Every structure is written in structure tokens, then in C-alpha cells.
Amino acid sequence: MSTETGKIDTVANTEKTNTPTRYLITAALPYANGLKHIGHLAGAYLPADIYVRYLRAQKRDVVFVCGSDEHGTAIPIQAMKEGTTARAIIDKYHPIIKQNFDDLGISFDIYHRTSEPIHHETTQEFFTYLNDRNELEVIDSEQYYDEETKTFLADRFIKGTCPNCGFENAFGDQCEKCGTSLSPDMLINPVSTLSGKAPIKKPTKHWYLPLNKHEEWLREWILEQHKSDWRPTVVGQCKSWIDGGLQPRAVTRDLDWGIKVPLPDAEGKVLYVWFDAPIGYISATKQWAIDNNKDWKPYWYNEDTKLVHFIGKDNIVFHCIIFPVMLKLHGNIVPANVPANEFMNLEGDKMSTSRNWKLDMQDYIDDFIKKENGGSQMADVLRYYLNTISPETKDSEFTWKGFQDANNSELVSIFGNFVNRTFVLMHKLCGGKVPVLHTDIVDDADKKIVEDIQQTKAKVEGLLEQYKFREALFEVIDLARKGNKYMQDKEPWIVAKKLAENPDAQKSIDNTLHICLQLCGNLGIFINPFLPFTAKKMLHMMKLVDKVLEWSNAGSMKLLSVGYTLRAPELLFRKIEDDEVKAQITKLQEASKQKATAAPATEPVKETAPVKSEIVYDDFAKLDLRVGKIVTAEKVEKADKLLKLSVDLGFETRTIVSGIAMHFKPEDIVGKQVVVVINLAPRKMRGIESNGMILMAEDASGKLHFVNPEEQINAGAGVS
Template structure:
């Protein structure tokens, strides 16, 4: 098959037209352990979807792997006093095993250091380059004459122009958090030699995204405006409206995939270019391992490609990689259900600050320490799905984790299954009782109907990537089972059997329905809690084949007279002491990191504090006219990394204001925010745009900007005095 055979740009594939599914999760950097925020963002949702598709008996391949190139790897190697190769060989197997321990069921977990990936990436580059889809641009970049190498941003240090910290990196100041570029540093030096670098001419290959704006606008903003998540479409719109620019696909580094053209010695493919190609090389390796043909998964339009990522990867998977795929003759994604971020105990997760829960730590603390600890893998899966940041940032708390386990898994789901088994053994000799159709009453029929209807509702939510709501419906069905059992009270009927033996038929009906519901719950919970589903199969004495989705909603999954095993508790309660220990561990880790950071700064000059400005009189201040405004539109200013163009409603009119806040706020996140505006400032042109006002901002000790706004919303145009 040629690279263009059977290919079009169309990705609108209805379920009936889809013959195969290719599901990807963002490749994690193999430079350290990954935390549960990563798990919640790109891996658990994908696994739920894949397990559902497998239950539907779809042709599905789930690929992922370690991202092992880019400056993050050699930088970590320098920290640990080892080589880049040693770093990826250390962390790749740990991350892979962490995913397996938490039930993430990749068909293949590959590596971008693999020869097959290098070959695939180089072929991809060559195809685009030979077709004229790349352009070469000459520029000047910092060069270390002693080390004889061009310097990536992280290999340059200097004085931060914002806070005066003398060891700021070329991409960010780690004291005040300000995003930087090497040209902004004062007195820059190379971290390799300690000498001042020079500017030296170099050439790089660029992907001219600007050529594809119209196609992206039609494909994303028109074709997918209704079926992609609002946050995804909004972020893409902001980038497209701001004007796309050519993006370099090569770098001057010695760690990465060599650029396969003459005159590119010492250059490697930029990591953002080679990493997503890892999905293709992983599919190739899977096909080789399983004697399959990989090409239909990447070239046939009856394949549905879905990328699961966090919101920081939206642009790469919705704009940049689709352009690459289109130019290469591949299909483009049908959906990119990106999640927002998950915070932890009131703050953003950060491994560097010790404010995170690593997957490895959770596994060691909760799963490996306990016999049958896979139940606690499912507890984490359950809670992360229950608070999934599908439409906005969410927050993990250890108290919430405990409550979700004890109140929902133990008291609702586990309680229903346990009661059904205990009563079956006590009142029906450990066998599935018969159903006496003539005696079924309205309560029985309502429960039967709920069992029949639940799968269709859950299925629809899963198809729409609403995993949080879908899981809720499974728990809701178990809740209905508890309510049904309470209404029927078979234990009360059992006390009357001596005088009314005919009541056994009502007991039979109740427990027959409850056991059939239990079998249905095993099918429905399987995508979410696979270890629990497997344990339920053991209790029911049935094989994995029962978990096929078409069995959901059926009332004859268990044969009358079939003996079932004794009940086992599906979940255990989590005690207050366990939660307290985890909170103390988190606080201790954070304190240790903070102490280390303070120690590192002790030899560094104190941050520069801006002096108080010259004294003014009240009449000078009274000249300022400050009003409350509401941001109604925000877009990036083309070719300006720091500027946003805002439309601000001032009550009496809407004004255009250009503000240098793009490094601190995403455009889509500030629409609707109220701000304080100096409205009588003389207009000023910035990048050809006339700005009519200034928005007041406050800057904290870390250099992060904050809006100066009212505590509660008030009318636009209100005066500030």
C-alpha cells in the first residue's frame, strides 16, 4: 500500500462506518516518576474507553510508550551524575510497570529510543522534506565555543531580568517562575563550560503551520465544533485566531534522532516532532509482534484515531501533529478528549516541590503492602474517575479518596454484592434460585427494567467520553439494587417460612433478580474497575467471556440451580489513620523540597525589590480614571509571545486593550474575568494594534501575575477609588 492509498482528510466516522480503533495516550517523559495527575489525565480515561471497546468486541489497538528524547533527559542525567541512556533505561521499566500495576492495559508500551522509531521518524521527515512541506530558515543562536556546540535553552544560565536571580535558565527563572528566552538573560553563560556563549548562524528545518490555517479552521472550528470538548476547540481557536507561525522541527543537540539529510550534521529532530510519531512506530512494533498489518490503522479512513492527552498537549495533538499526518498521507484524529489538570490538597501538583503522589509511591504504600492489594488499585481508579477533570480542573484530597471508597465502593457497590451472596447461601442453599414469573410484582418489574436500561445509558456516555458520568450510572444501578432489596426484605420473609412456606417463592424472585444484577454489575464495572470485575467472576464461577458487552442488560446470565462460591469482600474500609499518614507524608515531602530549595538559594543574592516610586500628591492620583471591566474576548497577538488582545466591556463601551499577560494566562481561561482598567490612558499602538487602556495587575514573590479585581462580581463600568 502506498502512503496515499485509501486516504482522505475526512474523519467523521460514525460507529457503523468504523472498522477499527487506534487509541493513543500521550507519551510520558522517561526522566522521572509520574504522578497520579498524569494517570488521571491521559491514561486512565483511555484505558476505560479501550476496555469498553474490547467488551464490544471491536478491533482496537491501544498504544503508548516512553518519550526518551529532548533536553529533559540529559538534564536529568546531569542531576543524577549519569548518562542520558542510563536515565531512560532506569525510568522506562518503572513507568511501564506502574501502569500495569494500576490496570492500564496497553497493547504495546514502546520506546522512542528503539531503532524502529528512529527509522520511522527519519522516514517521516524525509517524506515531508522531499515534498517541499518543510522550509529552511537561517537564524542566530547561542553557541559554546569551548564545548563546540549550540546551546539549548536549558543549557544557558544568566541573571533574571525580573528578580535578579543569577542562576536563571534560558527558558525560565526557577526563583520567580518567569518564562524567559535566552536573549532576555543578563550576562548569559553556558552551563557546559561556564563561558559566555557567542551568537552563531545556524539553519533549521521548519514546519510552516501558517500554510495550513484555513484547513485547520475548517476541520476543527467547523467540522468538530460540536463533537469535540469545548475547552479543546476553544484553545485551538485561540491559537488559530492568533496566527500560526512556522515551527522548527530540528535542533542543534547530540541527544535525539539524527536529521537524515546532507548538511544537517549535529542536528536532531526536535522532540515535539519525533514524539507523536512514536504512536506510529509503536503500532508498527505491535504489528510485527502479532503478525498483523499496521498500515490500515494509520491510512484507512474507516479507522477511528483518538488521542487521550492533558490540556498542555492540546496544541500538539490538534494542530501540529494533524498537519504532519495530513502531509504524510495519514488519517487525522477523530477526537482528542483532553482533560484539564488535577490539583492536590488545594495546590497544583508538582514533583519538583514534593507536592504530588507518584504512581510508584501509591503502589508501594497501598497495593504491594496488602494481600489482594489490586482492590486498592481499583479504589484509585474509581476516585480519579469520579473527580475526573473532564471540563474543568479538579482536586484530589485524601479525605475525598477515603469517602469515595467507604461511602460508595464499600457501602453501596460492595454492600449490595455481599448481601446478595450471603442471603443466597443462607436462604437458597448457595444456588441460583428459580424465578416464579406469576409472582413478579411492580417492584420486581421496575428493578428488571432498570437492569435492562442501564447498559444503553452507560454505553452512550462512554461513546461521548463522559467517563465520570458513566461510572456514576454503574454505582447508581448498585444503589437501586440496595433499595430493591430493602423493599423486598427477604430476611424478614424467611422468618415466616415455617407458617407460610409459599413465601420462599418471593425470596427466590428477589435473590434471583439480585444475582442477575450482580452479574450485570460485573460487566458494567469492568471498564472502570477491572480487578473488581475479575474477582466477581471468580465468586460467580463464570469465565471472562461473560464480560462481553452484549450480555449487559440480560436477565439469564446465571443458570437456575448453579452453585456459586462463598462471598468475599470486594473492598475494605480505609481508616482515618491511613489518611492522616498520607497527608503527613505529603507535607513532609513538600517541606524537604522547600528546605533544599532554600539551602540552594542561600549563596544567591536576594531578589531585587522594586524601589518605591517618587512621591506624588493626591491631585496626581485623582487624574486616574479606573473602572471595573469584564473581559469578553481574548486572543493571542500574532508573532508576539507575551501579548493578548482583549475586548473589555466597560459598561458604557467595549474597548480593545493589548496586555502583556500571555505568558501567565491562556486566552480561553480569562474570558468572563472582571478586571480593573485605567480608562483615561492615552492610546498606544502595540504590534499595529491600538490599545485603549491598561489593566492593573499584581505580581507575587514568584513573579506570577494576578488580576486586581473585586471580590464579587459587580456591574461593568463601576468606578474604583
């Protein structure tokens, strides 16, 4: 904004420094063994897509690769369940998953397959390169063998009791209940999933990647170079692995499904899927380059390429320790960041395919996109809600009531409402054309909203560069909220009633709606990475071309030309009714019951929470726990679960937003002493900045209880 009174300028393009020449963005390859649920979408694919769309808007050279992981034991296991072949399974699920991603706006540059010849060739070349340079070790060892089926058992063909949480159906590579990475030897009472019998140990020869030789480099690279710019959960998990001492990891397996080991003395052996799958990023890049007449090598060999892996937390060890060692030995670049997300739960419980407690992408598409005219807008509603509850730093929860509230209270009532009011009033009061801006009567409110637009650009840009997608989206919605307030304060519909007595009133109307229309244009740019279908619809209404969505245009107050006729308003979002929510909850519960009746689940719906991964004392010591006293408590408007608390900590009184409204009445908890985590980073919830967390205990029925001192103690007292 100009310092000259009454003048509003276009924002200049911000100069970037240290910008990489190119970007290679990957999202974890999903197993093509079944439908994928919204937890998968929220964990890796949606955040990756938001980031890529932002980079494209910045006109940066970016390639976004993914594809189906079509090897590994998950495929033949599913084939056995469906009574068919592994090939038939991948040919069935690959196109479904690919279409699901497309329907939900995930904009891969290529969605490849690890069954393609180019991937087999690339993976075998990679193995040969390492083996010829003695970077692999050949080790004779005893491995589990099923005498009845005469088969060496890969990790997924072995089940047993998890040594970490006691779950009785943990696989030999990972416990799907507590998420702990395992090896078959760690299981208690292992059995073969093929015969149900206890396996024996039998000698076999395999090739190993000696991770132990690379501990020093990993420690320096992760724990020193990236300790401040990678997410703490990622660094913490890597530190735990490294501090525990890395061991050689087998890269081959005795299987008949997978990529054959390219050696004459390796008959009956294939490359282990964890070695094969991440190389899929490279083979996908190769195929993309072939399809687009490009050179793939700069994306994997040039140091000025920024490689970013988007994954879930169960893939951290593979993408932060194992694959980087492989890349380093092969002469490739290593990832600049691995923004891994935590897990997403569903209606109070962990998502589980075995118990049918899940929401598949396909089910959402069938119920909310295919059944509606213009259903792509409902794809954006899912994208919006998943991003607002994104498990960036801790596990989160999808609830249908939360989904409804996010749509009705935020997308409909804030964002959609502002755009719709602007267009309705523009057609009613300005003849359907973009009115002129009368600079001689620009006031402080006008300048303030323009300043808000420009500040939003800087905030959103900074947050997206740091992979803070949830906070970035909040800033966009908050700008629409400010737009609503600006319009409400200006009241152009009231001013219009004074036209007969004051012809200059039209100037005020023109200015208000000119600024609101330019704000709509900016909202289209800002919302595009998050809600691409909505951005397209806004462009259509404003008669703007796709090029307007380039980030350099953000902050401009000249996106819409004066005198230009715009299209009639269309509602961007519709309300979601109570009966739709009830139907989805009933559907979920009935599907889970049917699964339990057909084949009782081995894990109950409600269980004692598993013991979390081991931490060291230094991790615990980082928490600053204090005794606080609740001074005031009130419900947060339009948020059934939230209470706004004022908590006396002795040295200051803080505002804390806590999700306990379903368990306690505000008036019943005033005066209660509580234990508070006081050194959490502030977080905005429903527009309120929360500065701490109340510790609560949950009983078997799901009811919350206060964790507080038995006797009154001074506020601010430490807890240790």
C-alpha cells in the same frame, strides 16, 4: 422488558450505526526521566484505558499504543542531575514506568520505546518523505548559544522569566507554572542551564514545518468540523493559536541526544523531540503488528479507522495542530478526537516534582498494593477516585480525605455492600444456588429494577462514546445504589421468618435474590472498564468466564444459570482508616519539607494564582452571571466540603451544590446575596443535581469570601 405482565426478558443487542472499522487509541508518551505521578495517570492513561476496555467489551477492533519518550532535553538534564548518561536514565525509568502502568491496570497493547531502531527508522523516513516533497523549509537563523560550554541551547536548556505569569524559572518551551507554551525569545532575562550565564545569539541552519501554510485547513477542520464534538477547552485553545497566526516550527535541533537528521549537510543535528515523539505512535503500531503478525498500515492510512489521542491540556497544540499537519502531509489519517484533560492538584496545591509535592504511582503501589494480600483491589480504589474527580472540564484536586470518603462511602457502602449482601443472603436463604424466577409473582418493583439495569446500559454506553467517563461511572454506582434500595424494600431476611406460616414466601425470596444476582452480573460488566480487578473478582465469585464481560451481555437477566452453585462471598473492598490518611498527609508534608531544606524551591508553596490564558470578549460573553439569594442551606450527607443550597434567581429557585462547607455554617449564609453562573451544564454531586456555580474569592490563607453586591439588589439581576 415485555409488555406481558410478569415477564422479564433479556435485552436485545443494540444495533450500531456509523461504527468505525477499527480504532487506534494513543496516550501521550511520558518522558522516561523520572517517576510519574497520579496527575499523569488521571490526565491521559486512565481515561484512555477505560475507553479501550469498553471498546474491547464491544468486540471492536482496537489497538492501544503508548511508550516511553526517550529523547528530548529532559533526558540529558536528568542525567546531569544523577551524574550519569542519558542512556542509563532511559534504561532505568522505562521499565519502572511500564510496570507502574501494569500494576494499575493500564492495558496497553504495546508499551514501546522511542530509542528502539524501528522508531529511529520510522521517524527518519517520515522526515525524508516531507523534505523530499518540499513540505519543509530550510531557514538560517540566530539561536541561543552558550559560549562557555560551546553548545547551541535547546529550549529546555534555557530558563528565564515567563512573560505571562512572571514565574522566574520558566523553560524556553513552556512555563511549568501557568502552562503557557513559549519560545526562548519570549523569555525575559534568559540564562543557560548548563553554565548559568546569559547566552548569545549565533547563526545556525534548521528545517522548519511551515504551519502558517496550513491555517485555512486547520481552521476548517477544527473550528468547523469539530467545534461541536471536541471538548470546548480543546477547541478554544486551538482557536487561540490559529487566530494568533501560526508560524513555521523548527523540526531539527543542534544536540547530540536524539534521532540524527538523515541528511549529509546536517552534521550535529537531531530531530526535535516534538517531531519525533508523536511518530512514536506509528512506530509502536508497527512493532505491535510485527509481534502479532498483523498489517499496521490500515490503522494509520484507512479513513475507516478512528484515531483518538488521550492527552493532558499542555499537549493540545502538538496533537491538534502540529501532528495533524504532519499526518496530513504524510498521507495518514488525522485524529477523530483529542479528549484532553485539565490538571489535577494535590491537597490544595499544584503537583510539583521540584518541591516533592506529588504522589507518584510508585509510592501508591508500594503503600497500598504491594503491602496487601490481593492488593490489586487497591489499584481499583485509586482508579475509582481518580475517575470521580477526573479533570475533564476543569482542574480538579486529589485529597486523601476525598480518597477515603470515595472508598468508604461509595465503593464499600454502596457497590461492595450490595454484592456482599446478595451473596450472603443467597447462601443463607437459597442454599448457595441461583434461585429460580417465579414469573407468576413478578411485581412492579421487580420490573422497575430490571428497567433500571437496561437503562443503565444505554446511559453508560452513550456517555463512554462521548468520553464522559466521570458521568458514566456515576451511573454504574447509582445502579448499585438502586439495587441496595430494592433489596432493602424487599427485606428477604424478614420474609424468611414467615416461611413456617407461609411456604409461598420462598417464592418472594427467590425472586428478590434471583434479580439481585443478575444485577451483580450486570454490575460486573458495567464496572469492568473502570475497575477491571474488581470485575475479575466478581466473575470468580459468580463462576463466570471472561466472555460474560462482553458488552452484548449487558442488560441480560440470564447471566447466571438457575440452580448453579456460586462461591462464598468475598469483600470487594476494605475500609480505609483515619490513621492511613493521616500517615499519607504527614508523608507528603515531610517529603516537601525535606526537599525545601535540601534545595530551597524557586516557587513557594502558596502563591498568587497565575494569570490564566488570554481570552477574547466573546468567551466571557458566554457566561450568564446573575445575582441570587440563598434561601436555604444544608450540609450534604457524608460530604464534609459540600453544602446544598436553594438559590432564588428571581425567575426560579435552583439547587446548587457548593464546596464551601469548611468555610461557612449553613445557618450563617441564609439570606446572603451571591453571584451565580447560571448557564453551566448540570452536574451531579453526591447524587444531587447542581444547577449553577457560586462565585467565591480565596485569600492568601485559603479562606473563601462571598462575591456579592455592596447593596441589596433584585434576585436575577444580570452581572456584567
